[in-house]
Amino acid sequence: xxxxxxxxxxxxxxxxxxxxxxxxxxxxxxxxxxxxxxxxxxxxxxxxxxxxxxxxxxxxxxxxxxxxxxxxxxxxxxxxxxxxxxxxxxxxxxxxxxxxxxxxxxxxxxxxxxxxxxxxxxxxxxxxxxxxxxxxxxxxxxxxxxxxxxxxxxxxxxxxxxxxxxxxxxxxxxxxxxxxxxxxxxxxxxxxxxxxxxxxxxxxxxxxxxxxxxxxxxxxxxxxxxxxxxxxxxxxxxxxxxxxxxxxxxxxxxxxxxxxxxxxxxxxxxxxxxxxxxxxxxxxxxxxxxxxxxxxxxxxxxxxxxxxxxxxxxxxxxxxxxxxxxxxxxxxxxxxxxxxxxxxxxxxxxxxxxxxxxxxxxxxxxxxxxxxxxxxxxxxxxxxxxxxxxxxxxxxxxxxxxxxxxxxxxxxxxxxxxxxxxxxxxxxxxxxxxxxxxxxxxxxxxxxxxxxxxxxxxxxxxxxxxxxxxxxxxxxxxxxx
Numbered sequence: 001x002x003x004x005x006x007x008x009x010x011x012x013x014x015x016x017x018x019x020x021x022x023x024x025x026x027x028x029x030x031x032x033x034x035x036x037x038x039x040x041x042x043x044x045x046x047x048x049x050x051x052x053x054x055x056x057x058x059x060x061x062x063x064x065x066x067x068x069x070x071x072x073x074x075x076x077x078x079x080x081x082x083x084x085x086x087x088x089x090x091x092x093x094x095x096x097x098x099x100x101x102x103x104x105x106x107x108x109x110x111x112x113x114x115x116x117x118x119x120x121x122x123x124x125x126x127x128x129x130x131x132x133x134x135x136x137x138x139x140x141x142x143x144x145x146x147x148x149x150x151x152x153x154x155x156x157x158x159x160x161x162x163x164x165x166x167x168x169x170x171x172x173x174x175x176x177x178x179x180x181x182x183x184x185x186x187x188x189x190x191x192x193x194x195x196x197x198x199x200x201x202x203x204x205x206x207x208x209x210x211x212x213x214x215x216x217x218x219x220x221x222x223x224x225x226x227x228x229x230x231x232x233x234x235x236x237x238x239x240x241x242x243x244x245x246x247x248x249x250x251x252x253x254x255x256x257x258x259x260x261x262x263x264x265x266x267x268x269x270x271x272x273x274x275x276x277x278x279x280x281x282x283x284x285x286x287x288x289x290x291x292x293x294x295x296x297x298x299x300x301x302x303x304x305x306x307x308x309x310x311x312x313x314x315x316x317x318x319x320x321x322x323x324x325x326x327x328x329x330x331x332x333x334x335x336x337x338x339x340x341x342x343x344x345x346x347x348x349x350x351x352x353x354x355x356x357x358x359x360x361x362x363x364x365x366x367x368x369x370x371x372x373x374x375x376x377x378x379x380x381x382x383x384x385x386x387x388x389x390x391x392x393x394x395x396x397x398x399x400x401x402x403x404x405x406x407x408x409x410x411x412x413x414x415x416x417x418x419x420x421x422x423x424x425x426x427x428x429x430x431x432x433x434x435x436x437x438x439x440x441x442x443x444x445x446x447x448x449x450x451x452x453x454x455x456x457x458x459x460x461x462x463x464x465x466x467x468x469x470x471x472x473x474x475x476x477x478x479x480x481x
Contacts, residue, residue, distance in 0.1 A: 010196060011206050018242065025296065032296040033197050040066060040097035040300070041075045042123075045130045046159050047091050047409070047457055057091070066299075069100035071130065074299070085421045085454040088430065088477070090158040090406050095123040096198065098293045098300030102185060102238045103127035105307055110135035112182040113374055117170060117225055120147035122154030124185055129160035137374035138163040139181075141173060152385045159406040159458075162372040165385035170224035176381065177228045184235040186225045188218040194240040194302020197295060215245045222254050226261065231312025234264065238305045242292070247304040251290060254308075263289045264307040323376045328361040328368070333393060337361070337368065340391075340398040344449050349412030353390075353404075362386060366393045402474050405451060405461045413451040417462065417469065421455040432478040435462065435469040 010033075019026045041063065048054060048071075057063060061084075062076025074097065075081055082094055102124050108114050110133045116125045120142040129138055140155065140163050142148035148167040155163050166173070191211045192202040222237060229235050237254075239246050255261055290306035328334060337358065341350060357370050364386070371387035378386060388407060391400040410416045417435075419426040429435060429452060450462045450469060462469035 009200065010203055013208060014193065014203070014206055021242065021244070025294075028296040029294065032294075035295075037197050037295075037301065038097050038299045039075055039077055040069075040095050040100065041073050041081055042069065042093045042095050042100060042127060043071045043073070044090055044092055044126075044158055045071055046134070047089070057086075066097045066100060069097070069104055071127075072097060072100040085426050085430065085459065086457060088157070089454045089457040089459040091457050093123060093126050093154070093158060095127070096301055098194075098298065098303040099123055099187075099240070100127065101293065101303065101305060102187060102236055103131065105305060106183050106185055106234065106236050108132055108136075108183055113137045113180060114139070115173075115177070115181040115184045115225070115228060116140045117173070117184060117186050117221065118142065118188055119165075119185075120144065120151040122151045122158075124187055125151065125163065126154055126158045126160065128185070129155065129158065129163050132162060134161050136162060137372040139166065139173075139177075140164065141166045141168055141170075143167065143169055148384055155385060156389070156403045157406060161370065161388040161407055163385070164372065164375060164378065164383065164387055166378070167382040167384055170221050172381070174224040174227040176376075176378075179228070179230050180376075181228050182230055182233050184225050184229050184233070185238070186218075186221055186235065187238045188214075188221055188246075190214050190218065190239040190241040190246050191243055192240055193242045194293075194295075194304075198301055211241075211243045211245055214241070215243070215250055218246055218250050219253060222250065223257065226254075226258050226310070229310045231260075231310055233310050235261075235308045235310070236305060237308060238303060240301065240303055242302055242304070247292070247306075248290060251306050251308075260311045261308050262311070264309045265289050325362050325371060325375065325377045325379075327359065328363050330363070332396060333361075333363060333368065334358050336393055336396060336398040337390070340400065340449075344400070344413060344415070346412055346414055349408065352412060353407075357390070361390070363393075367391075368393060368398070400449060400461055402460055402472070402477075405458050408451055408458050410451065410453060410456060410458070413449075415448050415450040415464065416453055417450050418453040418456065426454055426459075427479075427481075429460070429462075429471060429473060430477075430479045431481070432471050432473055432475065434471055437467040437469070 022029050061079040061081050063073035066072030066074060081087060108128050108131045113136060114128055116128060119125045119140040125140040132138060140151060142151050145167050152165040155165060191206060191214045196203040225235060293300055293303040295302055360371055360373055362369050362371055368390045369387045370390050389401040389403040391398055391404060419429060447465050450464045451458050452460050452462050461472040463472060
């Protein structure tokens with residue numbers, strides 16, 4: 001936003017409210033709109049395992065640590081990581097730094113059942129998925145169909161195996177999952193005031209009426225989320241707005257309606273600098289254990305966060321047999337998968353996706369999926385991604401999916417072909433071109449499925465026939481140049 005226009009372009013009623021809210025901090029807040037916004041990137045712990053890899057990525061993209069996010073970094077804009085092949089390989093996710101605080105506060109543990117209720121485009125979902133390390137069950141929901149599709153694509157790109165993506169309203173999910181989840185994120189749709197510096201267009205759509213409408217919708221979503229949280233569970237409510245009506249006031253009213261909930265005291269990501277959170281003009285009580293991220297205090301955009309706990313015993317329960325999905329029993333289907341696995345996987349690949357997958361597969365038409373062990377039957381729900389898409393059954397043979405490739409590493413597959421991450425070969429592969437080996441390279445022998453690597457990271461499949469690598473990179477993802 002130009003220097004002379006920070007106060008001129010922002011809505012006048014918004015500025016009046018912010019001056020009342022911030023008092024003597026108002027000028028510093030307004031000045032932050034003249035500063036270059038922070039740009040964040042989050043490394044994927046499902047793919048970046050070693051400190052040496054982190055050091056190499058830090059040097060390549062000019063990374064600087066985000067103090068409140070375990071895998072978060074600020075990046076040098078000139079390095080343009082979104083255009084790099086590592087982005088397509090799911091090595092990292094580009095995410096606004098303040099937004100990274102939500103999953104850090106949630107503290108998901110491997111094996112837990114987690115719900116991200118308003119999940120698109122997928123930043124918080126993929127961060128949670130990384131922390132679950134493939135164990136447990138993550139339900140990622142988005143009510144808008146187009147945004148739910150983008151969410152599903154990002155889950156796939158980041159190689160997350162235990163996430164189900166749905167396109168439902170909160171009320172429908174609450175009926176199906178009462179007291180089911182250990183942890184829930186409600187990153188509620190809001191008026192977007194905290195993103196005005198990042199998205200100038202959002203300020204043009206702002207109005208007091210829209211703030212009030214958002215507050216009502218957020219309250220409804222919160223109440224439905226409360227139904228789905230297990231006793232003893234934890235829920236994070238977050239917005240990217242400054243309006244107390246959508247933040248502190250909503251939390252106060254929620255606690256009045258839901259007496260079995262309380263604010264968790266002392267919950268704050270280490271290294272996060274926060275500003276004032278009360279609105280004295282209206283007499284609103286300061287909720288001292290909820291907090292805001294201000295752009296003039298921390299290196300990030302505006303956010304509000306509250307950590308809520310549900311009273312009661314956190315005892316777990318196992319899914320009843322009657323509530324489990326209908327796993328594949330067809331021998332031909334299992335044999336097709338077993339044949340592919342024997343031909344393609346190493347011993348390490350078998351441990352991750354071999355025999356165990358046979359007991360947790362479901363079939364949708366000719367599409368085979370590996371579903372999370374903790375997933376109940378989702379019949380009747382609008383499901384975009386019922387777990388990891390393994391591939392397609394074609395006349396007694398199995399053709400692996402792009403999603404499966406992105407979940408694998410070079411130690412798990414017999415045939416691999418490494419391409420220089422910025423070289424002409426990877427560029428040709430991402431354009432969908434057939435590759436040939438000038439040296440007679442045959443990583444698989446004479447024929448078979450080959451895992452293609454950008455550097456050392458999986459990025460897709462090729463079908464090797466002799467010294468030719470037939471490109472299997474999805475047409476919808478191919479680059480033009």
